[in-house]
Amino acid sequence: MPPFLHPIEDPADPRIEAYLDIRERDLKGRGGRFVVEGEVVLQTALKLGRFAIESILIGENRVVPLADLLAGVPTSIPIYVATRAVLDRIAGFPMHRGILAIGLRGEPASPESLLAGMPENALVVGLSGIANHDNIGGIFRNCAAFGVDGVLIDAASCDPLYRKAIRVSAGATLVTPFAQGGDIAMLCDALLAHGFEVLATSPAGRETLHDVAPRKRQAVLFGAEGPGLPGGILSRLRSLRLDMRGGFDSLNVATTSGIVLHHLAR
Amino acid sequence: MPPFLHPIEDPADPRIEAYLDIRERDLKGRGGRFVVEGEVVLQTALKLGRFAIESILIGENRVVPLADLLAGVPTSIPIYVATRAVLDRIAGFPMHRGILAIGLRGEPASPESLLAGMPENALVVGLSGIANHDNIGGIFRNCAAFGVDGVLIDAASCDPLYRKAIRVSAGATLVTPFAQGGDIAMLCDALLAHGFEVLATSPAGRETLHDVAPRKRQAVLFGAEGPGLPGGILSRLRSLRLDMRGGFDSLNVATTSGIVLHHLAR
Numbered sequence: 001m002p003p004f005l006h007p008i009e010d011p012a013d014p015r016i017e018a019y020l021d022i023r024e025r026d027l028k029g030r031g032g033r034f035v036v037e038g039e040v041v042l043q044t045a046l047k048l049g050r051f052a053i054e055s056i057l058i059g060e061n062r063v064v065p066l067a068d069l070l071a072g073v074p075t076s077i078p079i080y081v082a083t084r085a086v087l088d089r090i091a092g093f094p095m096h097r098g099i100l101a102i103g104l105r106g107e108p109a110s111p112e113s114l115l116a117g118m119p120e121n122a123l124v125v126g127l128s129g130i131a132n133h134d135n136i137g138g139i140f141r142n143c144a145a146f147g148v149d150g151v152l153i154d155a156a157s158c159d160p161l162y163r164k165a166i167r168v169s170a171g172a173t174l175v176t177p178f179a180q181g182g183d184i185a186m187l188c189d190a191l192l193a194h195g196f197e198v199l200a201t202s203p204a205g206r207e208t209l210h211d212v213a214p215r216k217r218q219a220v221l222f223g224a225e226g227p228g229l230p231g232g233i234l235s236r237l238r239s240l241r242l243d244m245r246g247g248f249d250s251l252n253v254a255t256t257s258g259i260v261l262h263h264l265a266r
Numbered sequence: 267m268p269p270f271l272h273p274i275e276d277p278a279d280p281r282i283e284a285y286l287d288i289r290e291r292d293l294k295g296r297g298g299r300f301v302v303e304g305e306v307v308l309q310t311a312l313k314l315g316r317f318a319i320e321s322i323l324i325g326e327n328r329v330v331p332l333a334d335l336l337a338g339v340p341t342s343i344p345i346y347v348a349t350r351a352v353l354d355r356i357a358g359f360p361m362h363r364g365i366l367a368i369g370l371r372g373e374p375a376s377p378e379s380l381l382a383g384m385p386e387n388a389l390v391v392g393l394s395g396i397a398n399h400d401n402i403g404g405i406f407r408n409c410a411a412f413g414v415d416g417v418l419i420d421a422a423s424c425d426p427l428y429r430k431a432i433r434v435s436a437g438a439t440l441v442t443p444f445a446q447g448g449d450i451a452m453l454c455d456a457l458l459a460h461g462f463e464v465l466a467t468s469p470a471g472r473e474t475l476h477d478v479a480p481r482k483r484q485a486v487l488f489g490a491e492g493p494g495l496p497g498g499i500l501s502r503l504r505s506l507r508l509d510m511r512g513g514f515d516s517l518n519v520a521t522t523s524g525i526v527l528h529h530l531a532r
Contacts, residue, residue: 048513134400142521147511170516209528242528245413247314250436251524255408258521259528262475262508 011089036101044171062098114179126221128184137168138254144172146265151178205241277355300427302367310437328364380445390485394450403434404520410438412531417444471507
């Protein structure tokens with residue numbers, strides 16, 4: 001069935017208000033909404049995402065190339081087609097990606113409620129101070145690829161539903177369940193209380209990844225490159241490192257998460 | 267010993283000509299030179315790098331905070347201290363990183379000469395169409411961390427000594443030997459001729475990573491996300507995939523390289 005499209009000619013049309021001034025709102029927030037960019041991420045949001053999509057906005061010139069995607073959009077989601085005048089109001093933004101959507105955050109999960117819903121066999125990731133959108137996006141992409149059941153994120157880490165984090169994650173932050181709040185020590189306590197073996201990653205870890213076998217309920221914590229996890233956390237937990245060769249012992253935290261999760265997800 | 271510093275007050279001073287208009291030159295090239303940015307990367311370039319550093323440029327306000335690094339710079343490398351007038355001429359560039367250096371590319375290695383110098387036990391990476399600076403930087407960072415002996419890069423991939431690639435690699439492109447040129451089929455032939463087992467990575471690989479054991483001489487090829495490696499290459503070689511769970515089967519190529527190299531470097 002061909003999609004039903006709503007042409008928008010007036011940039012002040014209230015139906016597309018959420019799309020205007022995209023970059024400015026990255027900073028001041030967008031009140032319970034988030035932005036999805038591009039065909040691949042939107043496909044993921046529609047097929048695997050846990051959040052409601054409120055509407056879709058597409059440039060006139062992209063209607064034909066993206067016809068297949070549009071045909072699969074549920075009729076309950078309005079698809080707005082933007083003219084030049086509207087595109088100009090989302091200025092500075094790469095609308096050449098051709099398609100945007102607005103999603104609704106809904107009620108955020110608490111760490112406690114996320115853990116209460118975990119299955120008997122579960123792999124959980126805990127993040128401390130991951131303030132870089134590329135890194136949090138990259139970590140979530142790995143979590144989704146290796147079937148992580150949930151991500152607990154401390155308050156010092158950035159928002160997984162920030163526009164760039166969603167894009168870098170290839171939509172994974174819309175797929176893998178997460179809860180954000182508190183500090184990593186609190187999150188660690190909650191994991192232990194729910195019967196998880198909690199592993200801490202650190203370049204100074206006492207064991208290597210190869211020493212660690214997958215368990216029924218397992219969680220692995222990652223800290224920011226540089227500061228890493230707090231010392232108080234490292235001393236309480238099994239800590240693991242990746243063996244590197246030569247004098248260059250530096251790995252990106254998202255890459256580290258990929259290596260560790262590939263190992264534990266077997 | 268305190269370092270000997272050369273103050274530069276005139277933006278037209280020929281000694282710092284190579285630092286001006288940094289971004290413009292990213293596009294038009296800089297004739298046999300490359301730019302190193304930031305304290306960490308410069309430390310790596312000085313300690314582990316294979317390239318000569320021609321000079322260093324530092325903002326006045328960074329001399330004290332970076333005193334330790336400066337004290338370790340060989341006296342043969344001039345250290346220029348930039349005043350405000352000079353900083354303004356590298357406009358648009360984040361000189362808040364505080365320190366820049368110019369390196370010399372020297373004579374580029376050919377794939378043949380790189381392979382001729384390989385030890386009996388060697389792990390080599392081959393790259394096809396990696397045109398994104400974040401990805402080539404990320405791959406090199408993993409290569410350096412896991413002790414890869416050399417990287418062969420096709421002509422369609424980007425330059426590992428491009429400014430952003432060096433930065434993202436945390437300096438690894440200055441450390442791990444590489445040679446660039448030709449297409450991936452030629453590079454594959456050269457590897458086979460030098461006695462390498464050549465593995466191709468692909469989401470449709472016939473074996474999983476766990477099926478592959480490290481060998482004396484081993485090479486692994488990575489293609490760009492999306493197009494991947496050419497079909498003609500995949501059909502000739504052992505091809506390997508990473509097992510993923512759920513419907514989200516998407517990994518970043520740099521992360522993939524980290525997982526594969528961590529496995530093969532054992």
